[in-house]
Amino acid sequence: MTPIPTTRRALLRHRAQLSAGAALLLVTSACGSSDSEGSTTAVPDAKIVAPVAGMTCNEGTKPTGDPIVVGGSLSLTGPLSETAKVHEGVAELVTKWVNDCGGIDGRPLKWDVLDDQSTPAQVASNYERLIGEHVDLVMGPYGGANTLAAAGPVTQAGYAFPTHTNGAPQELIGENHFPAWQFDGTGDKEHMFDAGATTLWDALKSSGNPPKSVFYATAKFPTTLSLAAAAKSRFEKEGVKTTGDVEYEFGTTDFSSIALRISQADPDLVYLGGLGADTTYLYDAFDSIGYTPRSVFAALPSPASLAGLDDEVNGLLTLSIFETDSALGDTDIARYFGKQYDEVAKDDDLFPLIETQAAASFAAWQILLTGVVNAGVDNKAIIAWLNSNSVDTIAGSLKFDGYNNYGGDINRVTQIQDGKRVLVWPKDVAGGTIDYKP
């Protein structure tokens, strides 16, 4: 920075410097980076099938007529862009897939996306704009705050509102809300995260060596706080001792003091209620003090951050709604999605792995398309149909009959085993068994 200007020339120079700084920040915020290392999910010989049940795939038939326009807002620039680009990639993929299948009732599908620059205020404006342009249907944005910002105009305009990653499920949207990432809506809103905690506990218990002590380190972020609170309550009910409980600011990169406290407590399980690269930072901090945790559960890590840690995270547990090597991945639709996603990942420089984000994104599209296939391009009819039927998606069969249109919890437990992600619980969809000896 420069000293305060005292003359006109200095004032103007000072303004120019401020402007250049602001411009540079805008430019750098527009240019995200992407780690494209990791394992591929491709199934090279997968054949094209319709993306949803009840739809016919007429490969080679070119769709004609007015397109069915689906509008959406995504954070294509700004701090949320890294993950939002996964949803953009899936949207492009699905649009091409439907059109390769001859469209819906012969009409092509068109995806119309606007960038919200990672700001909820722009999200609401973007949906008003799309609605004003008379898009036929809408797809939800990425993230809890953005989803709730969009919910106002979308609900008011009477559109069906499929959402892929609403991390604030307890905040009521309405009967037009069709969430793909489902938490337990069968009870009241205060207990929506309890079923997920039970799934985690059951997974640990199934190993025969459930933890006797847990240290909680949780990011101050709505979803992670809710997940951690439910897990803690469940574990304590099971008699598991809490050896520490810290909350850290969202965006923290220095985990050294947390790592030190964990090492002193030396719990059976470290519950990391973190997001994105938090796991990487925590393991770096463990490395620097020479501590090896007995076991770690990370709530919402980015797949790239886990892949980057290689063997170090063997045995780590995490939440996921889908893994390719599980019963959920053993369908023609999942195989073709895997093949297509691999190509999109290469083209768009995305991490080539399908887990919660990509799977929820595709599931949201499946919800919307199933509604269209069964009720036509009519939002009122789609809302009515989806409210009284279940939808088969890549993440399982979804219902919309509980609180805020959530059905049953679909969060599952994945473990890193020999460098691979294996869905280990619940049993009915698992691709392997948990290996847990803290």
Next chain:
Amino acid sequence: MRPRAWIEPDAPLLRRVAGIVVVAALAAVLVPVLGSNYIVTFSFQFVVWVALALSWNVFSGNAGYPSFGHGVFFGVGIYATAAVLEHTDAGFLVAMLVAGLAAGGVALVVGLGVFASPRFKGDLFGLVTLALAFVVTTVVSNVAFLDGGTGVFVREHTRGLWVGGGIRHVFVVGVALAALAALVALATSRTRWGTALRSIRDEEAVAESLGVPTYRYKVLTFAVSGALGGLIGAPQAVYLGYVEVGAVFALNVPLFVIMMTILGGSARWWGPAIGAAAVVVLREVLLGIGSPELSQIVIGVFLVVVIAVLPQGISGAFDRLRQPGRSGVRGASGVSR
């Protein structure tokens, strides 16, 4: 300095006051009646940025103390509104007043401390206001009454309130607050208050030696600027429907406010409004080009080009066109146009 009345009520001033009131009244009536939901939503964002840019300039532009903390006052206003609506039965007007008072109070406390030391000038002042964002963010994300990290769903607390009746109602509040910010900005251009602030910007030591109570002016004006930022946070809380720390206290708010002010020109009271209009409209137009990265780069380059070609901002160019050969920048005792 020539002794002057606090306000010099002349015909041009009265005309400008009337102009602001008439434009605001027309906007408050015509936009909600004639505009689509999208137009009203866009217009609301427009007036929010206009109000923020004008209120930032009231202190930072006039006094030459660039603040990076205006987003904090805006955020305090948002959270104060959310807290009042969530925890009390008080209506939106009370929440809005609390928002203004809370943000103004924070600015007052900071100003009382920071301006007491001559060390906190220029860059150091900027750093302090930047640090303020981290302090307030930490407080809000740790105090359960305000947020506690879980976010606040404002929408469920505005059902049944007039302001919760849709974007048109929110827009009317936004227009009224933008008009208030414009009136305050106008006041700084025509009063002894504004002259004192500009004397601080041009040469603070000289102003002090000439008897300008610089400390008092700085503290009070910073508080007024903060209060205006907080007030506009009230309708923003309703508009967003759900507020969480990461989104509310994002650093892009002060960044955009500064950019808008520089673009429009801070030497005229209305310059920041022009800058805000230019950025908001440009941003919206560029949304349609289909390349989000390119659109942000275009905005950045546009800013640099405007500064290079029009060092006094867009409002300076207006003046040059109107009165060729006349410098647009005021002297220490000059009156801003």
